[in-house]
Every structure is written in C-alpha cells, then in structure tokens.
Amino acid sequence: MYSSITAGVAGTGFIGPVHVEGLRRLGVRVKGISSATLELAEEARQQLNLEHAYPNFEAMLEDDDLDVIHLAVPNVLHYPMVKQVLAAGKHVMCEKPLAMTSEQGKELVELAAATNLKAGVNYNLRFYPMNLEVKDRLASNDARIFSVVGGYQQDWLLYDTDYNWRVLADQGGALRAVSDIGTHWLDLVHFTTGLEVEAVLADLTTVHTTRRRPKGEVSSFNNEKLRDEDLESIPVTTDDCASILLKFKGGAKGQLFVTQVSAGHKNRLTYDIATQDAAYEFNSERPNELLVGRRDAPSEFLLKDPALLTGLASPYVNYPGGHNEGFPDTFKQCFRSFYNDILAGDAPTGEPPHYATFEDGLRELVICDAIIKSHEEQAWVYL
Template identity: 40%
Template sequence: METIKVGIIGTGFSAGFHTESLRRLPDVEVVAVAGSSLEKAEQMAKQYGIPRYYGDHHELIGQPDIEVIHNCTPNNLHYDINVTAMLAGKHLLSEKPLGMDSKQSAKLAELAEKCDVVSGVCFNYRHFPMVMQARGMVQSGKYGAPHLVMGSYLQDWLLYETDYSWRLDPELNGDSRAIADIGSHWCDTVQFVLGQRIIRVFADLHTVHPVRQKPLEHGATFGGDAGEEGSEEVEVSTEDCGSVLVHFEGGSRGVFTVSQVSAGRKNKLQFEISTRETTLYWDQENPNKLWEGHRNQANNELLRDPSLLSSKAAALAHFPGGHEEGWPDGMKNLLIDFYSEVKRRKGLKIPGKPQFANLNDGHRIMKVIDAVLESNAKQCWIDII
C-alpha cells in the first residue's frame, strides 16, 4: 500500500502533537503544513522536516496528493475548514469543537453523512487501554447498571490573572472555555464508557478573573504570562471553572467539575462510576491503573498489562505490563483507529470497527456545551434534545 499523505492546518500546540503522533504510524506521512501566515508555516515545516508549507489553507487542501486533513486551528476556524476539506473529498480529523455552536456542528454532521470521506473529532481519551477496559466492564452488565457518575477535569495553566491565551477571546474560542475545552473531553469519555448520552444538565459556572493581563505580543496555548513585552487589561467573559449536574439516558445521575485555575493540577481528567456491585475509578494522570471498589471484598487495582485485560483493551496496550504508557500513546491509538478506517475505504480488509468519535458524536457534545451555557444563564435544568 502506498503511504497516506497528510496535510496539517495550524501551527500551534495541537498541530505539533498531531505531527509527532502521526510519525509513529509507519504508513502515514505529513507532507504539508498551512499556517495563518507563510512565516509560521515555514517555521513549523523546518522544525518538523515537513517538505511543503503554505500561508493559505485553501492552497493546501487543493493539493491533489493530500488525502487527509488534520484541522488543528483555533476554534473559530474549525467550521469553514472542515466544510472545505470534506467538500474537497479529503478525509478529516478535526480538533474539537467542530464549530462555534451546535448550529454549525449540526451542518457539519449532516455534511459528513453526504460526503464519501472518513471524518472524526479528536477526543483522544476514549483510546486509553484502561478506559476501554472500564467500558467493557460497565457495558457487560456483570456488575449491574451504573447509578452514579462523578468526576472532574482540572488544570492550573490559567490560575493567575497574568496568564493569557487566545482561548480567553470568545471571538476565537467561543462563548464557553473550560466546559468546551476540557469539559467536552470528560463528557465524551464518560459517555463512551457508559454507552449512554447526557440528556439533561444543570450548570453553575464561574469566572475567577473577570479582568486579565493580555500580552502585547501574541502567545500560544500554555504560553504563560505577559513577560517583558508588557500587557493590557482585558475583560474576560468565559468561565474559569464550574460544576454541572448531569442526567444520562440510562437513568444514571452524575456531576463533574472543570477548572483551569486549580493550583497543582496539570491535566487531571478523572471519573468514578458506581454500579450495583462495584465502583470503577480512573485518573488520566495515573493512566495505567483502574481502581475497583467493592463492599464485601477487598478493593483492588487492575494494572495495564495486556495479559490481564479484555481483548479490546489489550489491543490498545502496545508494551508489556510494567512498561508504562501514557498520554501520547492514547493519541497514537486514536490515529491507528482513524487511519484503519481510511484504509478500509481504500479497499483493505482490516478487522474491527472504528471507535473514534465521529462528527455526530462531536455535534452531540456541542449540544451539551450549548445546554450548559443556557442552564448557567437561566439557573435551571436544560434538556438536550
């Protein structure tokens, strides 16, 4: 089989880890990058040894040899680029969110049904081995139906009022920040494990720093404070943190908290699911363990060892037990899954079914985000239809 040629659109943090992860796949090659300027694209091309670079994403998408587009741009550009890529017949893996609101994501999900391309959203946490193990255990029915779900996604990179990123600008990021940026990951992961969608929410969101210091020179995500360049005061309307009560379609109740202002928490996505017979707990910062709680016997921890896991979970564990895997490996698993489907479209017989989030999944998450914002504004329960 010929190497699948890929174009990356974007030059920031997401574009970098997509590029590095793609290099772990032997039959995929990043051949081009496009940025908001030719200079940024050239800089990234030199950094990663990418042969071609463009200052206009339309030019990249128009290249006939490029089969797959990775959309790693700021949120306000996702919709237009995703539409352009699919209409051009390119397979698409988009960073979330699909658009700025659920109206845009609805159009993208509809377009994906009409276009003969593989399209997915980069919800990478469902591709961790112990998340897949938890999914199999919960959905087996062996332990009884889940009745309570708790969790959080906590970070500290926006703790100080001097911390600033383009994600604080609703014109670029959207009307939600913490919920849309990290809460969306929690929702997708838990829905995947349960096999149940969130159907109702009650939200309480909070902006800790309504005024922040914006650097006079642009900084990237996780870029830090203003430094020596100086800054200006800007008002912030999006949430720094918040909690959401949720109902799932299977009857489970739950609550999750998101924060980008929790000191010492770097990337702590965690969930705890209680069923009739057990409680399962997983923490992304300690991803190789799945805790099992019991009432009438000793609690235990299941380790990420392929010989101890279900077949589906073991397929995501690439090294023997004791050889620790982590965040970059979850991304690798997502890409293996996505590109296996691309190969199936090319006629290759590859076993299994795709597990990655498709555009319908991405649209559903956008509806959850919109409902959370509406609930916070009205201080009431909002149904997600």
C-alpha cells in the same frame, strides 16, 4: 499499512506538532503543514522535518497528494475549514470542539454524511488503555450504573496574567473551560458507559473577569514571564470553572467539576463510575492505573498490562506491562482507529468506530448549549 495514506496538518501551535508526531509514529506520511503565515509554517516545517510548508490553507487543499487533513487550529476556524476539506474530497480529523455552535455542528454532520469521506473529532482521551478496559468491562457485565462523578482540573490559567486565545468568546466560543476540557470528560463518559445526558444544571464562574494580555499573541502553556508594560487589560466573559449536575437517560446521575484555575493540577481528568457490581476510578495523571472497587471482595488495583487487557483495549496497547503509555500515545491510538476506518472504506465492520465521529462532536455542542442556558436560567435544562 498506513504508509499508503498521506496527511497534512493545519496548525502550528501546541497541538499541531502533537498530531504530526502521532501520525509519524503510526507510519502515516505527513507531507506538510500550514499556519496563519508562510513564515510560521516554514518554521514548523524545519522543526518537524517535514517535506513542505504550505503558503496557506487553500494551497494545502489543492495538493492532490493529501488524502487526509488534520485541523489543529483555533475553534472559530473549525466550521469553515471542515467545510472546505469536505468540499475538497479529503478525509478530516478535527480538533474539538467540532464547531462554535450546535447549528454549525448539525450542518457539518449532514455534509459529512453526504460524502464517502471519514470525519472524526479528536477526543483522544478515549484511547488510554484503561478507559478502553472500563468500556469493555461495563459492556460485558451489563451492570446497572448508579452514578458518574468526576472532573477535569488544570492550572495554566490561574493568574490574571495567563492569557491565550481560548479566553476570548469570539475565538473559542461562549464556553471555555467546559468546552475546552469539560467536553473531553462528557465524551469519555458517554464512550465508556453508553449513557446519554438527558438534563443539566450548571453554574459557571469567571474568576478573572479582566485578564492582562501580552501585546502580541502567545502559545498555549507558555511560561514566559512578561513585564507590566508588555501587558494590556481585556475583559473576559468565558468560564474559568464550572459545576454541573447531570441526569442521564435511564436514571443514572452525574456530577462534573471543571476548572482551569486549580493550582498544582496540570491536566487531571478523573471519574468514578458506580455500578451495582463495582466502581471504576481513573485519573489521567496516573493513566496506567485503574482502581476497581468491590464491596464483598478485595478491590482491584490494575496496572496496564497487555497480557491482562485482552478485549477492546488490546489493539491499542503497544508496550509491555510496566512500560507506561501516556498522553502522546492517545493521539497515535486515536489516529489508528480513524485510519483503520479509512482503509476499511465502505466495508461493514459490524460496530461503530471507536474514535469520535461528527455525531459525537455534535452531541457535545448540544450539551454545551444546554449548559449555557441552564446557567443563564439557573434551572435544569432538558436536552
């Protein structure tokens, strides 16, 4: 059914090809790709076996074959490119964060609302089946939530010689670790629990205030070893790690620790949601597992199995029990939700979409603004 939709992807770095793969697995026709230069686009076209390499982003927008544009480009480009996509009358799936500031985010929400176009933000981690299961259980039990604690840990920026455009405030934004991965956690907690952040108390740390940058850009998660003479020193102001206390509306409390300098943790998102009935513990490095803690009964250790996940998660599980689904599958399932919404058009569905909307993207930008202010003032900041 998705073959009736044609998509284009902007961006040839780490995440652009992931979008291409996820769309193809879903059955969407991905016609072509664009990049900073035609040479980069052509190289990606050949590697991905696509039909077309666009000479620039504007040429992609002029292609009447394309119904949807996926933006997998540096953060600083999200705001202007989203505006261009909407003006061209095409649906848009944008990588997070939605924009560099909440003011930009508000403008994009208003622009999208004035169209009949679908507009999503790729908070793909919602679509691990166990996260959908937790959302389902919390909704059906309607139990009071006491607290949510957890973190997001990576090590790919551990050394001062680790460099990527994300460390630069003018390219990625004033926040880095919080914006890059912390917002995944914040979005996931909102999605699974329905809790809304009311206030934050944040402490940000820049471990490497100076990094040594290669003389020439590198891709994310690039392990290439460079000589000292190939490096130049640059000042860095963005956060390597952060500790954040949260107050949720209704009284629940939260704690979030984010770091990109924690050795051995490659991509580890964790949460523990404590309710009056049970506690739900998830770890993205073991995404097919869910621990459900009990006090007066044996705790459950649930392995992903479509025969056991019959509610919200069921449509987003494609393999039998014992056949693991992981990070690439979350993209496919996120896009499934988004493209289902496109196919539904204006038909009422009776519930909000499961993928993150521009409104969800704006929420994370507003929280990030509060985190920056809280760190600067070393005080609680209410949203």
